[in-house]
Amino acid sequence: MQKSGRPTMVDVAAEAGVSFKTVSRVINGQPHVDPAMAERVLAAVDRLGYHRNALAASLRSGNRDTIGFIAADLSNTFYMAIAAAISTVATRERMHIVMASSEEDAATERTLALDLCQRQVGGLIVVPTADDHSYLQREVELGTPVIFLDRPGTGIPADVILLDNRGGARDAVAELLANGHRRIAVLLDARTIYTMSERWAGVEEAFAAAGRAYDPALVVEGLHTPAAARDALARLLDSDDPPTAVFCGNNRLTIGALETILPRGADVAVTGFDDFEISNLLPRRIRIVDYDVTDLGTRAARTLLARVADPATGAHTQLVPTRLVDRGGIR
Structure with a gap:
């Protein structure tokens, strides 16, 4: 056990009866450490005041x-x-x-x-x-x-x-609906991500406020890359009843949508969340939820x-x- 001075990980290892490497893995939050062994290390940390003393020394030296x-x-x-x-x-x-x-x-x-x-x-x-x-x-x-x-x-x-993710998405889709679009595609990353969840909620609110229902077949989620968005929109445009507008949940998905729309010269209104470099150089007008x-x-x-x-x-x-x-x- 540490007798004097500031405790170290070596002292914690000795106190817990484990290796230095095990202490390092527990303190750094690395996975796959035996739970019982992790408990022994954390108990030793508390007894020795290891982290608290190290932090106090750092505060005194003004190095933070x-x-x-x-x-x-x-x-x-x-x-x-x-x-x-x-x-x-x-x-x-x-x-x-x-x-x-x-x-x-x-x-x-x-x-x-x-x-x-x-x-x-x-x-x-x-x-x-x-x-x-x-x-x-x-x-x-x-x-x-x-x-x-x-x-x-x-x-x-x-x-x-x-x-204001929800408000931004709501305003964007409300504008598309006000401009007469009824077939609006929605491209999203995973809805488990907070920003995507909020933006999707804004989309739903816009449809509800307009007294209209969205088509679930036009909603594609889990798109992580521009290429995934490009391919998803291509499939929708090739369908029997294609969308006339698309709302993209982030800038990477907007880029992917444009990779499908621009080569085809497709008459599809585009609104995307987040601006991106060279957006002003696009050969056609799009709308951006900016901030x-x-x-x-x-x-x-x-x-x-x-x-x-x-x-x-x-x-x-x-x-x-x-x-x-x-x-x-x-x-």
Whole structure:
């Protein structure tokens, strides 16, 4: 057992009667650790005050100058734009940003978040994939602020920065209905994703408000890539009763839809959620549910810094508005 000084993982291993490697795997949240052995390690951590002492030493030395940002998919320009906004605020405050991607996997998110906490970041900005974030409860109690961005987290009190996903989708589809479209295709990623669920709810609300029913055959979900959206819309356009308009649940799906529509010269109205690079250069007009993505990242970073300065428990939600704009064509 540790006799003096700050406990280390070696001390925890000795206390629990396990290997150093096992302690490291438990502390870093890695999977496939025997539950009974994990309990022994966590009990030893509590007895020795290992993590608490390490955190206190970091706070005293003033080295917690890093923001951890866990995105859902860094290949999406949406998250890179948010990261740039967070970085701008961090740089101004002489802080650093460490970015990682959960790839929409809950286990990966947990591992990344706990690893960043172990490295004693000043705070976390997380785009949630997991459906329970109580695994961060201890970190919050130890003084690490957590901000949920783009989607709400669960299991811990935390500030949340969200887009008005439902309102934006509702306005977009309501406009298509008002313009006389009755056969409206809807392309979505997995509806288990919070943003997709909210956008789909907005679609349903628009149809209900117009007193019309959507055609389930025109709703395609689980589309993760532009290629998947391209192929899905191609099948719908080749059907006996094709759509005259399409609403795309995110920018990647809009790109995929355009890959089908533009080569065919198909007369299909396009509205998509999220702007994307070169949208203004499209040879035809489309509608975009747009918003200030920089504002999203800036709000998240500023809220995190406010929690660092005043660690009072936060559970406040900020909603960033959307607007419909034209892109492409001659305006």
